[in-house]
Amino acid sequence: MLEFDEAQARMASAGTPPNITEVCPIRKARGRVLAQTLFASLDLPPADNSAMDGYAIRLADYEQGKPLPVQQRCFAGVRPEPLQPGQCIRLFTGSLIPEGADTVVMQEDGAETEEGFTISVPPVLGTHIRRQGEDIATDAQLFAKGTLLGPAEIALLASQGYAEVHVYPTLRVGILTTGDELILPGQERSDENIYNSNGPMLTAMAENLGVEVVHALHALDTAESLDNALSTLLNDCDVVLTVGGVSVGEKDLVKPAIEQAGGKLDLWRVLMKPGKPVALAHIGSKPIVCLPGNPVSAFAVFTLLVTPLIRTMQGRATVIPDVQFGKIMADRPFEEKREEFLRVHAEFVADDQPRLRPYFQQGSGIISSLPWASGFARIPAGTRVEDGTTVRYYDLKHWLS
Structure with missing residues (x-):
C-alpha cells in the first residue's frame, strides 16, 4: 500500500511544468x-487625492463659525488650482488635492452657503486624504x-x-469514461443501465481549475472502442484522465489499451478511503491517470491527488494548497486501517476551529454527499477519532480552484 502523502507527492511531480508562454489580454x-x-x-494612488466628497482647506485657516469662500469646484479628473489662503476648494471622491491644502473636511461636517463653507466639526490635520503610493x-x-x-x-x-x-498556455485535458452499463444523461434507460455521472462531474471539476476539457469521451468495453478513444485523447490533450476499467476483470481493458499505445501502467494501491485503486502511466511526456469508477472515489482522488498534477502542468507556484484543521463533530468514533477522507460540512464559529460534521452515509456510491460537503476531514490510519478530535481539513474551495 502506498502512503497517501507519498502518492500525492508522486502525482504532483508526474507532470512537467510548461516551458512556452503566450500573450493574453488582461x-x-x-x-x-x-x-x-x-x-x-x-505609485497607487499616483497622486494625493480626496477619499471623500468634501472641501480641501488649509487647517490654519479654520476658525469656528467662520465661512471659507469656495474658490473652485473641482471634480475627479480635473486638475485643481492652488489653494489660496483663507479659502476652500470643493472636492469629490478621487479629486486631486490642491497645492497648499493639507486637510479634507467631509461635506457632512459643515454647510455651504453663498458666503462659503462653514465647518461644524473641528477638523483634524491630514484627514480624508489618500496619499500617493499608500497602496x-x-x-x-x-x-x-x-x-x-x-x-x-x-x-x-x-x-x-x-x-x-x-x-502559460491553457492546459488541455481529456476525459475517458468506460463501461457498457453507462449511458448519457437524457437517454432512455433500462434497468441494467446507469447514467454516466463521472464524465460531467470530472469535466466540471477540471474546468473549475482553469483547464480546457478538449474531449470527454465514453468508450464501450471493447479493445477497438478504447483504442480509438485513447488515440484521440493522446493526439489532442496534454493529460488524460480515465475512469474505471483498470482492475483485473474480463472487461477491464484500459490497461492493455494503454500498453498498446506505448505506455506502461503503474498501478497504485493508495492507503486512502475512498479511492484505493489509482494508476499512472506516461505515453511520451503525457501523463495518463486512471481513477476508480465509483463517483465518490473518483471525486476524492481527483481532488486530493490529481489537482496537484494539474497545477504543476499549469505552471502554478502553489501546487498543493494549505491544509486546515477542524474538530470532528460525530455521534460515533472513526477508526480505519487506511487514511479515511470523510465528506464533511464545516461550520465556522468565532475564535475556534471549524466544526466538521460528517455526512450520515460515507459509502463510495453516495453521490448525494458531494453537493452537501464543503470538504474532506482526514482520519489518520489506525487512529481512533472521536467527537471533538482535531483533524486535518481539506476545504474544497481551495482544492478545486
Whole structure:
C-alpha cells in the first residue's frame, strides 16, 4: 500500500511544468497562470487625492463659525488650482488635492452657503486624504511567476496599466469514461443501465481549475472502442484522465489499451478511503491517470491527488494548497486501517476551529454527499477519532480552484 502523502507527492511531480508562454489580454486573463513576475510601474494612488466628497482647506485657516469662500469646484479628473489662503476648494471622491491644502473636511461636517463653507466639526490635520503610493509603491512586486489570476489580481494589474500579460498556455485535458452499463444523461434507460455521472462531474471539476476539457469521451468495453478513444485523447490533450476499467476483470481493458499505445501502467494501491485503486502511466511526456469508477472515489482522488498534477502542468507556484484543521463533530468514533477522507460540512464559529460534521452515509456510491460537503476531514490510519478530535481539513474551495 502506498502512503497517501507519498502518492500525492508522486502525482504532483508526474507532470512537467510548461516551458512556452503566450500573450493574453488582461480582460481575458481570469483563470490563467502568470509566466512572468510583474512589478508596479507607478505609485497607487499616483497622486494625493480626496477619499471623500468634501472641501480641501488649509487647517490654519479654520476658525469656528467662520465661512471659507469656495474658490473652485473641482471634480475627479480635473486638475485643481492652488489653494489660496483663507479659502476652500470643493472636492469629490478621487479629486486631486490642491497645492497648499493639507486637510479634507467631509461635506457632512459643515454647510455651504453663498458666503462659503462653514465647518461644524473641528477638523483634524491630514484627514480624508489618500496619499500617493499608500497602496502600491513604484517597483514593488505585484505578483510572482506562477500566480493564478482571478478578478482581484486582474483589478490590481489593470490599475497599473497592464493591458496584456504573459501567461502559460491553457492546459488541455481529456476525459475517458468506460463501461457498457453507462449511458448519457437524457437517454432512455433500462434497468441494467446507469447514467454516466463521472464524465460531467470530472469535466466540471477540471474546468473549475482553469483547464480546457478538449474531449470527454465514453468508450464501450471493447479493445477497438478504447483504442480509438485513447488515440484521440493522446493526439489532442496534454493529460488524460480515465475512469474505471483498470482492475483485473474480463472487461477491464484500459490497461492493455494503454500498453498498446506505448505506455506502461503503474498501478497504485493508495492507503486512502475512498479511492484505493489509482494508476499512472506516461505515453511520451503525457501523463495518463486512471481513477476508480465509483463517483465518490473518483471525486476524492481527483481532488486530493490529481489537482496537484494539474497545477504543476499549469505552471502554478502553489501546487498543493494549505491544509486546515477542524474538530470532528460525530455521534460515533472513526477508526480505519487506511487514511479515511470523510465528506464533511464545516461550520465556522468565532475564535475556534471549524466544526466538521460528517455526512450520515460515507459509502463510495453516495453521490448525494458531494453537493452537501464543503470538504474532506482526514482520519489518520489506525487512529481512533472521536467527537471533538482535531483533524486535518481539506476545504474544497481551495482544492478545486
